[in-house]
Amino acid sequence: ETGVTQSPTHLIKTRGQQVTLRCSSQSGHNTVSWYQQALGQGPQFIFQYYREEENGRGNFPPRFSGLQFPNYSSELNVNALELDDSALYLCASSLVMNTEAFFGQGTRLTVV
């Protein structure tokens, strides 16, 4: 067990709706990264937060946004959901940006 927890574990949403996914980092970790993993693919980097500031973003549209809180927990928000947003969303926390990252179990999002 990595100490990184994500909620909810599964979620079904309708196209056009908005969703918020949550991640609780391992104690003391100040960096969190979010990834999208489509079925049968490797994870793709969405963005990273370091000390509550966005620190890099992958090739995802602005309707993907995030927050990191003072206790280093984090949220991923997706607006105007599309069918292709159906995927496993993973968060990974680390002590600083370039140390070992620990992944949560993921949130399985299904958009219908």
Next chain:
Amino acid sequence: TQLLEQSPQFLSIQEGENLTVYCNSSSVFSSLQWYRQEPGEGPVLLVTVVTGGEVKKLKRLTFQFGDARKDSSLHITAAQPGDTGLYLCAGEGYNQGGKLIFGQGTELSVKP
């Protein structure tokens, strides 16, 4: 855009056989990591290689980082059913701490 090509995508072998998974890129990485992912779980880090030409062993698993830091391999000796899972390589670019670029994964099935 940095890409990691992983091969093979699928591998089904008998218990006791050896296998090698390859991870190749045209880009140079500061480090490369190998993960194993079980269904419904997040990736779990197996090893990080940081020096060109580096070889690391983890019981029956041998990891190698190419001299030019563009490729890596994972070799499993005498595979066991417990080795079944999705193996992912992930590269970290220079000054890209924590922002991992993943390969598409190798789905390994080891039959008793």
